[in-house]
Structure formats: C-alpha cells, structure tokens
Amino acid sequence: MPAKGKHRRPKTPRFSRSLAVAGTGGAALALPLMGATGAHAATPAQPVSGTAVQSLPKTAETAQQDQGVRTYTVRSGDCLSQIAEEQRVSGGWQRLYDDNRQVIGADPALIHPGLKLSLGTKAAPARTESAAPKPAQPAAPRQTASQPAASKASASGAAQTASTGYTLPVAGAGVGTAYRVAGSMWSSGYHTGVDFVVPTGTSLKAVAAGTVVSAGWGGAYGNQVVIKLNDGHYAQYAHLSQLSVSAGQTVTAGQQIGLSGATGNVTGPHLHFEIRTTPDYGSDVDPVAYLRAHGVAVG
Structure with a gap:
C-alpha cells in the first residue's frame, strides 16, 4: 500500500525567458539571455521580484543614432573639407568644424583617426573616447596616394x-x-x-x-x-x-x-x-x- 503523503503541484515558470542577474551591494543588472541575432530587437527584461535592478545607460553615440543623427569616424588621410564634400554636409567644412569644435579642438587641421564627428548637427558635449587630448606636437601626416583636390585648378x-x-x-x-x-x-x-x-x-x-x-x-x-x-x-x-x-x-x-x-x-x-x-x-x-x-x- 503506497505511503500517504502530499504531492506538490509543479510551479509554472514566472517568466517566458531566462534572466541572468549579476551585481553587488544589492543592485543588479537584469539582462535577457538570447541569441546574437535578436540582441538589438529585444525588449528590456522585467525587474526580478524583490531585487533592485538598474537599466543600462545609453551611450552618447547610441542616443544620437536613436535621434537620426549621422556620424562619421575619421580615417587616416582624412581632412575636414574632404569629409564635408563626400558626406554632403550643408555649409561645408566650416559647418562641420563648428558642429564638432568641442571634440576637434582649436585647430581644425588636427583631426586624428578614430575621431567621431557629427554630420549636420552639433556634437553632444558629453565626454567620449574620441575626445582625446591633443598631443603637444603633432607628427607629420601619414603620406598617402594623391588625394582628391578640395578645389580644382582653373x-x-x-x-x-x-x-x-x-x-x-x-x-x-x-x-x-x-x-x-x-x-x-x-x-x-x-x-x-x-x-x-x-x-x-x-x-x-x-x-x-x-x-x-x-x-x-x-x-x-x-x-x-x-x-x-x-x-x-x-x-x-x-x-x-x-x-x-x-x-x-x-x-x-x-x-x-x-x-x-x-x-x-x-x-x-x-x-x-x-x-x-x-x-x-x-x-x-x-x-x-x-x-x-x-x-x-x-x-
């Protein structure tokens, strides 16, 4: 004769997807576990009951992309007039420089590879990795093949x-x-x-x-x-x-x-x-x- 006892009813899972929780000091980040293909389209995970959760802050670049602002990353051999012409910036290199003066610095000729420029709107004053300190003495520019002329000879x-x-x-x-x-x-x-x-x-x-x-x-x-x-x-x-x-x-x-x-x-x-x-x-x-x-x- 089977022994008497209570059978526990299996609990249904509270969430439709698994969550990974990590943190210290009572604060944690709730991140959805998903494949790489769905990372950008996923909705934020719901807070875990009884646990303090803080959302990931957006970077300045992500915020600009959300607002439809175009950006350009400087490459070796670039100059402002060439970028303004290729990216069709209204107002030319002067507008491009005015909009990015805070990240370029006082000299519009000294731009370096990796610098992120905002195209057609003022760059956010937020501090970014591209706003690196200007070297005391710039090195000679990298020699390249003949570049497109900014102005053509008459x-x-x-x-x-x-x-x-x-x-x-x-x-x-x-x-x-x-x-x-x-x-x-x-x-x-x-x-x-x-x-x-x-x-x-x-x-x-x-x-x-x-x-x-x-x-x-x-x-x-x-x-x-x-x-x-x-x-x-x-x-x-x-x-x-x-x-x-x-x-x-x-x-x-x-x-x-x-x-x-x-x-x-x-x-x-x-x-x-x-x-x-x-x-x-x-x-x-x-x-x-x-x-x-x-x-x-x-x-």
Missing part, C-alpha cells in the same frame, strides 16, 4: 603650366600678408614669403618641376614641403594639413604636393609660400615677382 592655370612650365601654388586664392611686410612676430623682422588665404584641405601644387628635398614637421612652419626647382631655386610650402609627397621624390609642374592647413605658428588656415636661393632661412626672394617673371599671373 582652365587658365592649366594653360599657364602647359605653356611656361610654371603655375600658381594654389588656384583661385587671394593674397593675404604680402612679402617683406615688417613685424616683430617674424624672427627676421619681416615676412619672408607671401600668404595665400585658402581653407584647410585646399590642393597645393608644385609651381615647377623639381625634386622634394624635405617633407615633414618644420617647427613654426608646421607641416612643410620644400622643393628644389630645376632652375636652382627652392620653393617652400608651410602650414600643411596633409603631405602628398616625400623627400627624394621628383615632381612636375602642377602636381599636388599636399593640402593646405593651419599647423605650426598660425592664426588661421592659409598657405605660406616662399622662394629661396638656397634651402636655408634668410635666402628668400620675392615669390610674386619670381612667378610673374615666369609668366604666371598672381592676383
């Missing part, structure tokens, strides 16, 4: 190159500070070159055929390229945001040698251009007169 500039073998160092630019302007800000007491006012990312050209003698960081000149022209003069390009050539490389008239920027000792983006009789500082000659003597019209 037809007249191309004709000059073909007929005379010389061309402007940058197309369609106005002249800012002229040659030999006096001032205490220059160690020689005067401006040793001429400034062409152009935005960061504008294509810079070799004014004539020659050989690159240096390409890299030049102190107050920032990132610079110096070319020994075939006539024996030296052409110097300063404050570049990106280099397209390397030392020892031969170049032809009109070939891109880099992109303009605001590196080194500057107050804004422009090209500082010099013509020297030797590679040394202080051997400068009037660069505008030099170009005009070779049939190049300078505005």
